[in-house]
Amino acid sequence: MLSFVFLVIGFALMIWGADKFVAGASALARKLGVSPLLIGLTIVAFGTSMPELAVSVTAALRGANEIAVGNVVGSNIFNLLMVAGLSAAVCPLVMDKTLLRRDWPLSILAAVLLLGAIAPDLTIARWEGVVLLIIFAFILTYQIRTALRNREQLAAAAAEAEAEEAEAPMSAAMIGVNILLGLACIVIGGQLAVNGATGIARMFGLSETLIGLTIVAMGTSLPELVTSIVAARKGQNDIAMGNVIGSNLFNIFLILGVSSVITPIPVQATSIVDCLFLIAISAVFYLPARKGKLGRVPGIAMVAMYAVYTVYLIMR
Template sequence: MSGKDMIMDLLVAVLYIALGFFFLMKGADFFVDSASGIAAKLGVSSLIIGLTIVAFGTSLPELAVSVTAALDGSNEIAVGNVVGSNIFNLLVVAGMSACIYPLVVNKTIMKRDWPLSAAAALLLAIFLIDAHISRMEALVLLACFAVMLFVQIKHSKKEKEEVKEEPRSYGKLMVYLIVGVAGIIIGGQLAVDGATNLARILGLSETLIGLTVVAIGTSLPELVTSIVAAKKNENEIAMGNVIGSNLFNIFFILGISAFLNPISVAQTALIDTTILIVISVVFWLICRVYPLNKKTGLAMVLTYVAYTIYIILR
């Protein structure tokens, strides 16, 4: 490849990344606004919207990557994408959101959903002891997802919350929601493609690209959505999106992926899942005592930097 061709490829890769972030920002903006509006219309708490609709929408890239990887027999990508994305969500998405705007973590998240996400990671670790996720284990994950969704919706009806008036119609809100999801998916894909091409042009290994770019790239929607939500003071959507996405990733995405094609992985998957359990418990305990502010957020981001250095060197 000539120097001119390399420069052109670099410019195209950077353009993809820039366009990706533009679509992610605009898509997330539409998504958070419409999700808040739907919550007001339905009289449902913003927390439940964050844990369900927003979490589902921002996890679509992980779903697409993991299911495709499972069907192609690329099991390491299917599991690594989910575990890597969950670690990124908790440490970077929540951490960077807190650095920009201090987050008030809802009591329901602290008492129920955050511990549940740690329990989900523990269940996954148990399944990975034999380095295999069978169809029966996949059904267990999907059953857990169904029960979790039922309990969240049931409890949301009991919560009393002052609901803001929403002048926009359901039709208009749904259009905004769909446009937001489309923007998030297109933006995530463009950003991943651009970053992957940039990494290859710069001579980084395929393994390193998979461990970093794919997991981080599919989590960009969560990152942008939570930051936008934090800026809009929609704290429940910001943290609900992080914890909801992590639950969705393990219970639903891995459940579907392993059901379609039982997954076999290397023992490193168990190590990474154990790391996910540890950081979930440690930062849950920290946030029970200290606020999720800039200092805590910075500690989370630095922990992710240390984890990234570890996976590069191992």
């Protein structure tokens, strides 16, 4: 009974928190005069990637970080197929040109680099982790510099949008409260939902391995899922897709970079298959997105493909 209560409270907290988080993030973009895409790629992506970071770094510190790659690759697959797919199914997503030209291809490159690191010796060495962190620092710096170059134009557009709004612009203090309180509710709600779902799964006699491959892996990506769907429903397409692609970049470059610097990461051979699958779906669904819109049909196809992948995980 307690597991069901945890599950309901967890989802309620995540939905309420995501609403506040998205509102605060979009207000922050207007206040700073930068693109909502940048906020989605950085602040929102980092915030919703906190569960993956916590799981991977904690495992690394305990010397058991062989789960880190599975957690990251599994989360990236979930982000792309379920988070982006469900968001598009709920409300077709208009694609930002910068995201299509720069950030989505970078996420494909990240998966290719990860495959190149693990395929030869089934290990991510410390020096490879350092390389991932250097690349991440370069990408983040480039994204911020590009956004700041366009700041004046975006600030003018934001001021015009605020002038058309019936409600007063959000104060700096309220922006901070919305972002921090929303993020806290998302993370706490996600943990409660995972605990509740795990308890229910055990009650029905599911194995620990199956629970780990499905519920726990999906659970660390629940913040991305709820945040992107709420953003899509609010018409904040840049935040919705920026969150997905940004989280995937954070997961590979930052989380695996930090984890492997702490201690080299041994990798299971099945991770190579998962990496190849991530590269394939990233490239395949980039094609319809390049037309400028990710519609309901591709979105439903992405969700269906994740269902097939989940069946594969259960059977292997």
